[in-house]
Amino acid sequence: MTGWLGPEEWQAVALSLQVSLWATLVSLPLGILVAYALARWRFPGRQVLNGLVHLPLILPPVVTGYLLLLTFGTRGPVGSILADWGIVLAFRWTGAALAAAIMAFPLMVRAIRLSIEAVDPKLEEASATLGAAPVWVFLTVTLPMALPGIVAGAILAFAKAMGEFGATITFVSNIPGQTRTVPSAIYAFLQVPGGEASAMKLVIVSVVVAMGALLLAELVGRRVAARVGGA
Amino acid sequence: MLEVSVRHAFGAFSLDAAFRAPPGLTVLFGRSGSGKTTIVNAVAGLLMPEAGRIAAGEWTLLDTDRGVALPPHRRRLGYIFQEGRLFPHLTVRQNLSYGVRFAPRDAPREDPRRVIDLLGIGHLLDRRPGALSGGEKSRVAIGRALLSTPRLILADEPLAALDEARKAEILPYFERLRDEVSIPILYVSHSASEVARLATTVVALDAGRVIAQGPAAAVLGDPAVLPTGPREAGAVLTARVARHHDDGLTELDAGGLALFLPRVAADPGGTLRIRIAAHDVILARARPEGLSALNILPGVIEDIRPGEGPGTIVALDTAAGRVLARITRRSAAALRLETGAPAYAIIKAVSVATSDIGGTAAR
Numbered sequence: 001m002t003g004w005l006g007p008e009e010w011q012a013v014a015l016s017l018q019v020s021l022w023a024t025l026v027s028l029p030l031g032i033l034v035a036y037a038l039a040r041w042r043f044p045g046r047q048v049l050n051g052l053v054h055l056p057l058i059l060p061p062v063v064t065g066y067l068l069l070l071t072f073g074t075r076g077p078v079g080s081i082l083a084d085w086g087i088v089l090a091f092r093w094t095g096a097a098l099a100a101a102i103m104a105f106p107l108m109v110r111a112i113r114l115s116i117e118a119v120d121p122k123l124e125e126a127s128a129t130l131g132a133a134p135v136w137v138f139l140t141v142t143l144p145m146a147l148p149g150i151v152a153g154a155i156l157a158f159a160k161a162m163g164e165f166g167a168t169i170t171f172v173s174n175i176p177g178q179t180r181t182v183p184s185a186i187y188a189f190l191q192v193p194g195g196e197a198s199a200m201k202l203v204i205v206s207v208v209v210a211m212g213a214l215l216l217a218e219l220v221g222r223r224v225a226a227r228v229g230g231a
Numbered sequence: 232m233l234e235v236s237v238r239h240a241f242g243a244f245s246l247d248a249a250f251r252a253p254p255g256l257t258v259l260f261g262r263s264g265s266g267k268t269t270i271v272n273a274v275a276g277l278l279m280p281e282a283g284r285i286a287a288g289e290w291t292l293l294d295t296d297r298g299v300a301l302p303p304h305r306r307r308l309g310y311i312f313q314e315g316r317l318f319p320h321l322t323v324r325q326n327l328s329y330g331v332r333f334a335p336r337d338a339p340r341e342d343p344r345r346v347i348d349l350l351g352i353g354h355l356l357d358r359r360p361g362a363l364s365g366g367e368k369s370r371v372a373i374g375r376a377l378l379s380t381p382r383l384i385l386a387d388e389p390l391a392a393l394d395e396a397r398k399a400e401i402l403p404y405f406e407r408l409r410d411e412v413s414i415p416i417l418y419v420s421h422s423a424s425e426v427a428r429l430a431t432t433v434v435a436l437d438a439g440r441v442i443a444q445g446p447a448a449a450v451l452g453d454p455a456v457l458p459t460g461p462r463e464a465g466a467v468l469t470a471r472v473a474r475h476h477d478d479g480l481t482e483l484d485a486g487g488l489a490l491f492l493p494r495v496a497a498d499p500g501g502t503l504r505i506r507i508a509a510h511d512v513i514l515a516r517a518r519p520e521g522l523s524a525l526n527i528l529p530g531v532i533e534d535i536r537p538g539e540g541p542g543t544i545v546a547l548d549t550a551a552g553r554v555l556a557r558i559t560r561r562s563a564a565a566l567r568l569e570t571g572a573p574a575y576a577i578i579k580a581v582s583v584a585t586s587d588i589g590g591t592a593a594r
Binding site: 122125126127128130131132133134136137140141144145 | 275306
């Protein structure tokens, strides 16, 4: 693969994979929690939470990126606190991961929420009468039964993170080796004369990864559903 | 001893019921909408009643006056649901052992092999619920509840979703549960024949109120207690198998009176419970002769209770126990039936359904 892709292009692909993987893994527990809360709990502010989760889907990505910069920049309210602990997100790959995670979050939560809503609460009641405390009900009934949706949500989020551009470039700019993910690299290559060939290679990589992720999500979802299903 | 008193209202329906259940199998009996499931869900902790007290022996599950309300997972109950509610993502074996890990270590345990034998589910252990028939699912659900080391078993119409053949398959397991397992059972039913076969104690409910409670024969033989309507009325007799005859009949001894039924699958000397439906009983003032019916029980009329419409329920006290007959008011008037008068109950041998004949000893 490195033979076909030049070092610059390979750097972008490797960085994109790293950013997307971390974005997905770190946001998954929170995604499951938020999806569970939206699916099962009735609390004041539920609609506000729902709106907040979906906001990145509707806002122009550049707005999301700018808000991230304001919040998590080294002088932002959260960024300055994190900076005191030695964590800097702005203009780093970690920042790219944060931007990608936030942009992918609505897709992840939607998929997981649907699968949790499909779990029959009567099975959760049965679990409780057999002695399972709420945490165990969740771990032994709700979570395994919602697994197809969780896997699908994670893969979808990964693919979305791979393609994130607007918020990323606004928040962490386009620094080779640091924040230049595949979409940013394509954009950069298209700005210089003779960059089309490199851009085209990365376009192919993007299409293959996106298509592969969709097929994988479908396949894994079906596998797990077959194992879990047959009620 | 289970003590339950529950008050709850939703919409137009209000429940205000209190009863005590001695050891054995207690049936909550009544038509749908009478509040049976609400009571069981309150006992299980799945429904929080507005007021109430529920205690199993020394152990208080709920006492709204004292602010005690254990969550469902700390009540240690085995709940057998109407739809089974097996976990589809687990095998039968994993379903059966699901509750074991949550039970206290020192809890008295049922031996899994004994339970699996009792229910005849040994060959299903590696299957998933999706690959089980309705009757098999029911048996696994019973096993799962038993093995969770419950202090009380709840069963909410566990047979209602099954066809007649499957019911006949599962009923004997509940009889064995009642006779061989020492855990008290609270069983919801609207079927008079299930009640007659299974109940040690009957709590009859109507519109959210307890209208009678006591031993099965006393409650079902009381013409005032018809929670599922006069059509379902019938008395319960206890009889001993005397001998099997060559012509396909079994002779029973009920309090000294001979009773002939189509061949019963029980050995001579065994005790049976038989439910005699009131609409299968004919009354006569004099001992009839030249009649095809084999069973003629002499007795004294205890009670006459006119129902809605043209029917009336007559209770006849015989040596075999109380027999209920559902006849028309016109016949009652024509025969000049009155309390204290002698009469004869005539029962066709073939009219007693096999589903109304209980298997093992009735306590």
